[in-house]
Amino acid sequence: MYNFTFHRPTTVRQAAGLLARNPDGKLLAGGHSLLPVMKQRLAQPSALVDLSLVEGMTGVELKGRSVVIGAMTRHADVANSQVLKDVMPGLAAVPGSIGDPQVRNRGTIGGSIANNDPNADYPAACLGLGATIITNKRRIAADDFFTGMFSTALEEGEIIVKVSFPVAKKAAYEKFKHPASGFALVGVFVSKRGPDIRVAVTGAGSNGVFRVKSFEEALKKRFSPKSIEGMSIPATGMNADIHASPEYRAHLVAVLARRALAKAND
Amino acid sequence: MAAVSMTVNGKAVTGDVEPRTLLVQFLRENLRLTGTHVGCDTSQCGACIVHIDGIAAKACTTLALQCEGAKITTIEGLAEPGGKLHPMQEAFREHHGLQCGYCTPGMIMSALDIVRRNGNNLDEHTIRDQLDGNICRCTGYHNIVKAIEAGAKAMAK
Numbered sequence: 001m002y003n004f005t006f007h008r009p010t011t012v013r014q015a016a017g018l019l020a021r022n023p024d025g026k027l028l029a030g031g032h033s034l035l036p037v038m039k040q041r042l043a044q045p046s047a048l049v050d051l052s053l054v055e056g057m058t059g060v061e062l063k064g065r066s067v068v069i070g071a072m073t074r075h076a077d078v079a080n081s082q083v084l085k086d087v088m089p090g091l092a093a094v095p096g097s098i099g100d101p102q103v104r105n106r107g108t109i110g111g112s113i114a115n116n117d118p119n120a121d122y123p124a125a126c127l128g129l130g131a132t133i134i135t136n137k138r139r140i141a142a143d144d145f146f147t148g149m150f151s152t153a154l155e156e157g158e159i160i161v162k163v164s165f166p167v168a169k170k171a172a173y174e175k176f177k178h179p180a181s182g183f184a185l186v187g188v189f190v191s192k193r194g195p196d197i198r199v200a201v202t203g204a205g206s207n208g209v210f211r212v213k214s215f216e217e218a219l220k221k222r223f224s225p226k227s228i229e230g231m232s233i234p235a236t237g238m239n240a241d242i243h244a245s246p247e248y249r250a251h252l253v254a255v256l257a258r259r260a261l262a263k264a265n266d
Numbered sequence: 267m268a269a270v271s272m273t274v275n276g277k278a279v280t281g282d283v284e285p286r287t288l289l290v291q292f293l294r295e296n297l298r299l300t301g302t303h304v305g306c307d308t309s310q311c312g313a314c315i316v317h318i319d320g321i322a323a324k325a326c327t328t329l330a331l332q333c334e335g336a337k338i339t340t341i342e343g344l345a346e347p348g349g350k351l352h353p354m355q356e357a358f359r360e361h362h363g364l365q366c367g368y369c370t371p372g373m374i375m376s377a378l379d380i381v382r383r384n385g386n387n388l389d390e391h392t393i394r395d396q397l398d399g400n401i402c403r404c405t406g407y408h409n410i411v412k413a414i415e416a417g418a419k420a421m422a423k
């Protein structure tokens with residue numbers, strides 16, 4: 001790892017100020033994506049701004065018809081949140097499926113979303129529920145936030161403070177785990193909130209997380225696995241690597257979407 | 267260099283470290299607590315697991331400076347001062363839960379976290395599932411699972 005200076009602000013303002021003064025600096029949340037890439041020398045920030053002492057950035061709260069999660073809330077704390085398990089167990093299952101217990105004890109929702117790994121789980125939940133990402137500057141709809149592999153709409157020095165998820169009556173996530181890494185080879189999040197139907201896919205697309213409009217359209221009549229029986233998506237634009245071919249990933253999208261729909265209707 | 271202070275196995279410690287110093291390096295190289303191991307470079311093997319404020323974490327994926335003011339427990343902090351093993355350590359000995367022993371400190375620190383989260387009555391499925399972040403190249407896991415089941419029960423006594 002290359003060396004850097006280390007800072008521990010206690011407010012979002014201070015953190016933003018430190019980033020402004022250290023243009024090559026980076027925020028540090030749980031460190032479970034950033035530190036591994038720094039160890040490999042694939043990233044070399046001049047400064048790390050640790051958010052762990054910043055007040056008001058953790059917790060899961062029900063606010064009206066939304067669940068609001070602080071950016072620094074650890075995966076384990078979201079997965080175990082009673083509030084969340086009561087109103088939307090389908091969302092609580094997402095952090096519960098991330099990595100291993102030790103990763104869940106350190107990794108945070110804000111770090112996961114900012115990182116936008118093409119195989120990460122939270123981006124599917126954000127897009128699959130139409131979440132709003134709340135930063136120190138503005139509110140960004142999930143549809144506009146994820147702009148491609150490891151890339152987001154966040155500007156220089158912008159800090160995610162919380163994420164707001166509308167409560168959907170029906171919501172579920174199905175993930176085909178890569179057996180070694182635990183990441184999603186493919187993961188599908190489905191939800192229905194009134195007329196708003198969403199099917200979001202992670203792990204498969206070569207441009208990161210995406211929605212399957214053809215499935216969403218077909219589900220308008222009835223939100224059931226039967227409505228997309230026999231449907232498939234084209235293999236073009238799917239990821240190809242040693243783990244799976246584009247055809248296999250496209251196939252998994254349809255299979256997992258049907259399973260997620262069955263789970264959501266349970 | 268930056269000053270860091272924390273409590274390790276009940277003792278207040280301080281050190282002067284580079285910001286890039288990992289917690290595992292601080293423990294092993296500054297404090298000479300070499301029970302915490304490094305088995306990979308990819309945050310996947312769990313040989314480095316310690317407890318930070320009572321919660322299991324990978325010391326290879328945590329900076330020493332992130333632990334300023336924290337309470338750390340390592341494998342060295344489990345046995346009683348006279349040398350009597352912790353019930354989980356005793357269970358690993360009794361059930362032959364180790365061969366080369368490289369993964370063992372991480373396995374035991376992870377096992378204690380499984381008990382924290384799931385209580386003292388653990389079934390095989392839970393244990394195997396929750397050991398997702400610990401890799402052992404020797405044992406085939408079978409006796410590790412048995413040891414954890416027995417150790418968890420012994421801890422309740």
Ligand SMILES: Cc1cc2nc3c(=O)[nH]c(=O)nc-3n(C[C@H](O)[C@H](O)[C@H](O)COP(=O)(O)OP(=O)(O)OC[C@H]3O[C@@H](n4cnc5c(N)ncnc54)[C@H](O)[C@@H]3O)c2cc1C
Nearest residue numbers: 029030031032033034099107108111114120121160182183
């Ligand atoms: C062994 C292992 C297995 C894993 N398995 C999975 C898995 O199955 N599924 C999965 O989804 N993930 C997995 N992960 C990744 C894990 O979930 C990470 O914790 C997460 O992606 C990043 O969160 P973090 O809090 O650790 O962020 P960090 O690593 O601290 O930061 C990641 C990036 O986000 C930026 N950032 C952090 N917080 C903010 C903020 N509030 N505002 C703006 N930018 C910010 C940082 O500057 C950095 O660029 C795994 C990781 C490991 C090590």
Ligand code: FES
Nearest residue numbers: 305310311312326
């Ligand atoms: S050395 Fe920490 S996980 Fe392998």
Ligand code: FES
Nearest residue numbers: 365366402403404
């Ligand atoms: S006993 Fe040798 S690695 Fe587990």
